[in-house]
Amino acid sequence: DPCRNFHCKTGKVCHVDKLGKPSCICQDPAACPSTKDYEHVCGTDNKTYDGTCQLFATKCQLEGTKMGRQLHLDYMGSCKYIPHCTDYEVDQFPLRMRDWLKNILMQYYERDLENSGFLTEKQRSKVKKIYQNDKRLVAGNHTVELLLHDFEKNYHMYVYPVHWQFHRLDQHPVDRLLTHSELAPLRASLVPMEHCITRFFQECDGDKDKLIALEEWCHCFGIKE
Numbered sequence: 001d002p003c004r005n006f007h008c009k010t011g012k013v014c015h016v017d018k019l020g021k022p023s024c025i026c027q028d029p030a031a032c033p034s035t036k037d038y039e040h041v042c043g044t045d046n047k048t049y050d051g052t053c054q055l056f057a058t059k060c061q062l063e064g065t066k067m068g069r070q071l072h073l074d075y076m077g078s079c080k081y082i083p084h085c086t087d088y089e090v091d092q093f094p095l096r097m098r099d100w101l102k103n104i105l106m107q108y109y110e111r112d113l114e115n116s117g118f119l120t121e122k123q124r125s126k127v128k129k130i131y132q133n134d135k136r137l138v139a140g141n142h143t144v145e146l147l148l149h150d151f152e153k154n155y156h157m158y159v160y161p162v163h164w165q166f167h168r169l170d171q172h173p174v175d176r177l178l179t180h181s182e183l184a185p186l187r188a189s190l191v192p193m194e195h196c197i198t199r200f201f202q203e204c205d206g207d208k209d210k211l212i213a214l215e216e217w218c219h220c221f222g223i224k225e
Helices: 052-061 066-070 087-114 121-133 144-153 156-169 180-190 197-204 214-220
Strands: 012-016 022-026 041-043 073-076
Touching (some): 052 066, 052 073, 121 156, 180 197, 197 214
């Protein structure tokens, strides 16, 4: 089968021509497998798609058009009203995000103690120091004042989680720059809960080149040079 090891990007499928040569063509959105309601996604055109297959197949068919360039995965779940993000809210966003990233690493570390494989040896060593000192804040909805005080008092404990998340996203390619598609897995899953995340990432891109460099990312989270 010429298509067996022939890779096509999302939204396209392998097709073999009359000469037996494989190539990538747009997938028919109608041919995408049926999905459950919880697998629906919302596109940046504010339209609900049955799943990512249907969204990217539609984007492929619009390739070369303005609509195709603008269509991306906005967030997971059916489209709904997302409230406007105020200046005050976007200023407070890094406080919650830093705390959330730190708590994720705490959970990974606890799971790793029971069943190794969640963290590398180097990551485990880094997180162990944070975990041993993380007896101050119980996970939950803390006040802005408490989160700000903890960040200022325990600054060193927040640096690694911010770096860790950047490098976790920086995969295609690994170049110390985050593209829209690399940010998508994090942003798309959080939009329904954190409506300021889109504006936050837009404002992180200080030079407006549609890429977020490590320096820009750290600056947004209040990490010193």
